[in-house]
Amino acid sequence: MASWIPYALLSALFAALTAIFAKIGIKGVDSDLATAIRTVVILLLAWGIALARGATAGLPVLTGRTWLYLVLSGVATGASWLCYFRALKLGPVSKVAxxxxxxxxxxxxxAVAFLGETISVRGALGAGLILAGTVVLVWA
Structure with a gap:
């Protein structure tokens, strides 16, 4: 098994738990406030792990380009979380997720458009099945 697979599976599990815990915790709370609280927890957890593992030693060698793209990634993540929590506030997990x-x-x-990655027939089929599955789960 490839070394990344267990982490990807754990990511999927934690993402599923995120939806369930968020839906329970967001009752009677503004979705933006809930996202802010969640973000503080993630911030403390991520910096705690980085400090404990000594990863912060790499800070001085980060380039401007690296900083730019990590900041853009953070902005995209924040926008995603704000929209996700608002959607969870307004709709059922079974449709939002x-x-x-x-x-x-x-x-x-x-990845194909901006990173020059290639997509196999299986990859395209998988993406199509994800789209079809979403339509079945949400709108059919």
């Missing part, structure tokens, strides 16, 4: 997972198919397309 599948639409959110369209990000997988969109990431494949964006």
């Amino acid at each position: 599948p639409v959110d997972k369209l990000s997988v198919a969109l990431a494949l397309l964006l």
Whole structure:
């Protein structure tokens, strides 16, 4: 098994738990406030891990380009979280989560368009199945 697979599976599990815990915790709370609280927890956790593992030693060698793209990634993540929590506030997890997972198919397309990655027939079929599955779960 490739070394990244266990981490990807854990990511999927934690993402699923995020939706469930958020839906329970967001009752009676503004979705933007809920996102802000969640972000503080993530900030403390991520910096705690980086400090504990000594990863901060790499800070001085980061280039301007690296900083730019990490900041842009953070902005995109923040926008995603704000929209996700608002969607969870307004709709059921069983419909919000599948639409959110369209990000997988969109990431494949964006990787081809902006990173020059190639997509195999299987990859295109998988993206199509994700789209079809989302339509079935949400709108059919």
